[in-house]
Amino acid sequence: MPEKEFTMKRSEVNLIIRLMEHFIDQFGLNVSPTITDTTPARWAEITGSGNLRKTHGRIAKIGIGYDVTSLGTGNYFGIKEGEYLGLALITDINGDVNDTKDPITYAKRFMFSGYEQAAPSHYHPFKTETIGVVAGALGIKVWPAHRDDFNKVIGRDKQGVYATREFNLVINDVPVKCAPGQEFVLGPRERITLYGKPPKGSDIDGYIYHRFWGEKKNGITVLEENSRPNDDTTDNRFFDPKPRFDKIQPDEAPYRLLCNEVNKLFFGDQQQSQSVRDLLEAKPVSARNLDTRLIQAGVLLTNGRIAEDCYKALQKYFVEKMEK
Numbered sequence: 195m196p197e198k199e200f201t202m203k204r205s206e207v208n209l210i211i212r213l214m215e216h217f218i219d220q221f222g223l224n225v226s227p228t229i230t231d232t233t234p235a236r237w238a239e240i241t242g243s244g245n246l247r248k249t250h251g252r253i254a255k256i257g258i259g260y261d262v263t264s265l266g267t268g269n270y271f272g273i274k275e276g277e278y279l280g281l282a283l284i285t286d287i288n289g290d291v292n293d294t295k296d297p298i299t300y301a302k303r304f305m306f307s308g309y310e311q312a313a314p315s316h317y318h319p320f321k322t323e324t325i326g327v328v329a330g331a332l333g334i335k336v337w338p339a340h341r342d343d344f345n346k347v348i349g350r351d352k353q354g355v356y357a358t359r360e361f362n363l364v365i366n367d368v369p370v371k372c373a374p375g376q377e378f379v380l381g382p383r384e385r386i387t388l389y390g391k392p393p394k395g396s397d398i399d400g401y402i403y404h405r406f407w408g409e410k411k412n413g414i415t416v417l418e419e420n421s422r423p424n425d426d427t428t429d430n431r432f433f434d435p436k437p438r439f440d441k442i443q444p445d446e447a448p449y450r451l452l453c454n455e456v457n458k459l460f461f462g463d464q465q466q467s468q469s470v471r472d473l474l475e476a477k478p479v480s481a482r483n484l485d486t487r488l489i490q491a492g493v494l495l496t497n498g499r500i501a502e503d504c505y506k507a508l509q510k511y512f513v514e515k516m517e518k
């Protein structure tokens with residue numbers, strides 16, 4: 195694959211997963227050890243054993259695990275021209291949207307947003323979600339999608355703009371009337387509920403476009419999302435279409451696989467599955483170039499818009515690694 199097609203480096207994804215681990219500890223987030231502790235080599239072993247394939251197949255199928263995306267912009271750190279888009283996520287609990295008999299009819303995810311780092315405007319045809327603030331501050335802008343009758347959502351109108359009507363959503367469990375494009379800033383313990391498909395006769399509107407970002411300067415914003423089951427392959431309608439997953443340059447070995455990579459390993463065709471196995475052959479990061487990486491990260495983070503506490507966490511990680 196030509197280098198210019200890659201939109202993130204594996205070394206960047208590794209750093210971001212290390213940062214998420216740091217925040218899991220710092221904020222005491224209840225994240226399954228199966229997510230945090232399963233190494234890429236272990237995933238390869240699991241897929242090689244009939245029994246383990248069975249016990250772990252559900253996790254792989256429904257996208258439980260780490261997820262890092264710059265939405266194809268290559269600007270996760272916000273140091274390039276253009277939109278500063280990106281999100282680090284952990285899908286910790288999920289149901290299977292394709293299995294009506296799945297008793298797990300809910301999902302729980304954690305999301306981590308840097309200051310002004312945005313998740314682009316999208317709505318969900320299916321999923322109703324409540325996004326709550328664990329730490330930091332959430333900035334969120336909301337618009338209703340167009341629809342020509344109750345069930346047929348058409349998203350944008352012919353001119354490619356949002357609907358301009360007033361609408362209702364739920365903030366801190368109470369209905370709130372909103373103007374199209376209204377912005378809110380929510381602090382710790384506050385939450386916003388966005389309906390996917392609303393129940394018939396509901397006073398609350400569904401199919402609400404939302405763009406959100408971290409509002410905390412010099413700090414990370416940690417969000418917990420509780421929702422109906424999540425399916426990132428079919429249930430995101432972006433206002434401006436974006437690739438949901440990045441093409442990652444294998445400049446070092448993966449520290450942990452992303453959920454879409456675990457899925458490929460289990461269920462991809464031979465070529466897709468092999469492409470994930472090939473990652474295991476990538477050169478692991480050597481102690482020698484950790485020093486260089488710390489300098490790079492320092493430059494990146496102090497010149498860029500990544501928060502100070504992320505920088506400190508990275509520093510701690512590199513120093514610990516180098517002392518070993």
Ligand SMILES: [Fe+2]
Pocket residue numbers: 316317318323404
């Ligand atoms: Fe969403």
